[in-house]
Amino acid sequence: MEKQVDLTKEIDTPGEFKDQIIRLGLSDEQLVEMYATMCKIRHFERTADQLYALGKVHGTMHLSAGQEAVAVGLGRALRQDDYFLNHHRGHGHFIAKGADIGRMMAEFLGKDAGYCRGRGGSMHIADVEANNLGANGIVGGGISLAVGAGLALQMRRASQIVCVVFGDRAANEGIFHESLNMAGLWKLPVLFVCENNHYGMSMEISRAAAKLPIASRAENYDMPGRFVDGNEVLRVYETMREAVEYVSSGQGPFLVEAETYRYFGHSKSDRNLYRTKEEIDYWKRKDPIDRFRNKLVEADILTIERAQEIDMEALKTIDMAVEFAEASPEPDVASLTEFVYA
Numbered sequence: 001m002e003k004q005v006d007l008t009k010e011i012d013t014p015g016e017f018k019d020q021i022i023r024l025g026l027s028d029e030q031l032v033e034m035y036a037t038m039c040k041i042r043h044f045e046r047t048a049d050q051l052y053a054l055g056k057v058h059g060t061m062h063l064s065a066g067q068e069a070v071a072v073g074l075g076r077a078l079r080q081d082d083y084f085l086n087h088h089r090g091h092g093h094f095i096a097k098g099a100d101i102g103r104m105m106a107e108f109l110g111k112d113a114g115y116c117r118g119r120g121g122s123m124h125i126a127d128v129e130a131n132n133l134g135a136n137g138i139v140g141g142g143i144s145l146a147v148g149a150g151l152a153l154q155m156r157r158a159s160q161i162v163c164v165v166f167g168d169r170a171a172n173e174g175i176f177h178e179s180l181n182m183a184g185l186w187k188l189p190v191l192f193v194c195e196n197n198h199y200g201m202s203m204e205i206s207r208a209a210a211k212l213p214i215a216s217r218a219e220n221y222d223m224p225g226r227f228v229d230g231n232e233v234l235r236v237y238e239t240m241r242e243a244v245e246y247v248s249s250g251q252g253p254f255l256v257e258a259e260t261y262r263y264f265g266h267s268k269s270d271r272n273l274y275r276t277k278e279e280i281d282y283w284k285r286k287d288p289i290d291r292f293r294n295k296l297v298e299a300d301i302l303t304i305e306r307a308q309e310i311d312m313e314a315l316k317t318i319d320m321a322v323e324f325a326e327a328s329p330e331p332d333v334a335s336l337t338e339f340v341y342a
């Protein structure tokens with residue numbers, strides 16, 4: 001079977017960017033902030049990788065470098081008090097949704113200041129008070145939890161929605177189909193976001209899905225479905241904004257599939273032997289941060305010098321988060337059995 005992506009195809013349509021900005025009504029400040037958040041996520045992932053190599057991180061890790069535009073486009077479209085669930089590759093989404101980077105790093109290092117008091121690690125960042133219902137190491141696990149949260153919101157007649165992010169391979173699990181069916185049937189306020197990075201561990205999507213795009217599955221569950229270039233932050237934002245408006249108006253659930261690519265291996269045990277150089281080169285040309293920076297510079301919204309400064313400031317923020325995490329105490333041994341039972 002042919003791969004899903006034509007590696008020779010044009011990446012951007014000339015002249016599109018200015019139209020997009022006008023249509024979306026984003027200020028220069030907001031655009032630059034989106035760029036800065038993408039830089040922060042990239043540095044966060046690189047730094048987390050380095051900390052792992054130094055043996056400081058407990059458990060494994062799934063890094064999302066390359067997928068920053070999905071996180072930032074979605075983060076801007078969601079409202080502060082919307083509920084949020086995530087999967088194992090979720091650092092970027094939490095950062096874009098406003099999580100405290102120091103507490104995230106502390107969680108990775110198993111420190112008491114971490115979001116789960118150092119007990120969860122990279123795959124378990126949760127902050128229930130901030131309506132962040134957590135990440136999940138069970139592929140597809142968050143999808144059904146989102147349906148439960150959506151039902152609770154509907155019964156309470158709340159104005160918020162719940163958003164859940166999951167991977168392309170989670171969309172092949174039974175839980176995806178059961179959950180979308182229920183959400184479509186009961187018209188629950190759930191935004192389903194499938195982050196299609198082409199791989200579930202090492203197998204390419206075209207060898208795993210009978211029909212693409214995944215977004216077309218929405219029709220079977222009576223909800224709108226959209227496929228979007230997940231490496232183009234403004235297109236992601238526009239699509240997510242449409243989806244958030246639809247779901248929060250009470251019309252029911254919505255499925256968005258954002259196509260993107262991860263640069264690192266699946267997890268820390270991946271020797272990365274299954275991708276061609278041509279494929280990697282294609283996606284490097286489509287890099288979400290480079291593309292957005294180039295467009296901002298072309299549109300005179302950012303100078304190259306200012307872009308470099310923003311990048312350095314992002315790195316500094318991450319370094320400070322690491323300092324905070326390293327200086328934080330270990331959890332008290334006496335608290336070992338706390339949080340085991342609810």
Ligand SMILES: Cc1ncc(C[n+]2csc(CCOP(=O)(O)OP(=O)(O)O)c2C)c(N)n1
Pocket residue numbers: 062088089137138139140166167168169170171197199200201266
């Ligand atoms: C129910 C279940 N099956 C298998 C696994 C092992 N596993 C962890 S991640 C993964 C691939 C997930 O791929 P995808 O959903 O596309 O997310 P991505 O890793 O690409 O972000 C698998 C099979 C698991 N954690 N849970």
Ligand SMILES: [Mg+2]
Pocket residue numbers: 167168169195196197198199200201
């Ligand atoms: Mg995947």
